[in-house]
Amino acid sequence: MSFPRKEYPKAEGKKPWSLAEAKTKLAAYCAYQERCQEEVRTKLAERKIFGEDAENLIVLMIEEGFLNEERFAKAYARGKFNLNHWGRNKIQQELKWRKISAYCIKQAMKEIDGEEYWQTIVKLAARKSKAVKEKSDLALRYKTSAYLISRGFEPDLVEEALNEVIPK
Incomplete structure (x- = not known):
């Protein structure tokens, strides 16, 4: 699967x-919250720093x-699951x-803890x-499963959760 190339924002009005x-500004930018290399490249491109210098x-x-990609990925996954209740599929897609x-x-x-993950699916x-x-139970199941799958939860787990919440 191919991902669209990210366009760098226009640097209009930015010195x-x-x-x-750039070194001191990037240190502050990365210290404020976890960043990935792509976010740093985008920030540098906004300020017209490209190529080897970047x-x-x-x-x-x-x-x-x-800057640490593994640390960023772990923090991102924890945050998106705990705060936004995203499923593994959506988190993986965003990280890719x-x-x-x-x-x-x-x-x-x-x-992502497996038991906590399951409890979140059931709760949602x-x-x-x-x-x-x-x-109609069929329409209810369809709309609920579509919602959960759009949040990034795996279809087989969604089906199990629906069986628990909406008995057939």
Whole structure:
């Protein structure tokens, strides 16, 4: 599967950074919250720093511990699951879009507790099935499962959760 190439934002009205200024600004940018390399590249492109200069700054941020893809992936997965109630499929897709390696994605998925994951699916299924105004059980199951799958939960787990929440 191919992902669309991300367009860099226009740098209109933004003053280009010198390399020394970029180093301190990037350190603050990465220290504020976990970032991935693609976000840093985008930030540098906004300030008209490209190519070898950008890559050297990224390497410097990695060496100084400001930038770590695995740490970013783990924090991203935990946050999106705990706060936004996203499923594994959606989290993995977003991490792939951010050009995170398969190894880091695999490590990030280990951050999601299996029992907590199941409880979240059941809770969301129950909440959605109560909110849907359908008389037919088939339509209710369809709309609830479509909602959960769109949130990134696996179809087989969604089916099991629906069997628990909406008995056949």
